[in-house]
Amino acid sequence: ERSLILDRQKEGINKALQKGVKFGPKPAVDNEKLQQIIQLLQAGRNKAEIARELKISRQTLYKALKVNEVEIIRHIQVPSINNSESKEYLCQI
Numbered sequence: 001e002r003s004l005i006l007d008r009q010k011e012g013i014n015k016a017l018q019k020g021v022k023f024g025p026k027p028a029v030d031n032e033k034l035q036q037i038i039q040l041l042q043a044g045r046n047k048a049e050i051a052r053e054l055k056i057s058r059q060t061l062y063k064a065l066k067v068n069e070v071e072i073i074r075h076i077q078v079p080s081i082n083n084s085e086s087k088e089y090l091c092q093i
Contacts, residue, residue: 028056028060028064029056029060029061029064033054033056033064034064034068036054037050037054037061037064037065040053047061047062
């Protein structure tokens, strides 16, 4: 009897998958939120602040960046050794 239940369950799951039903929780970071993250990072905000502002965990933010293969490059000013001039470097975060 248990095997019949499992067979019916498998059939139901397969039908749902064919219709395009997605199982599991919805992603915490959608495309709109990802664009916000990118804009804030490019504006120089730090990741912990962004996570607090968007009400997601830092781990979720890092995962979203990694999964979407986002590479943020920003310009930072690094003082030279003699401190008379600073050079602009590209920094990947």
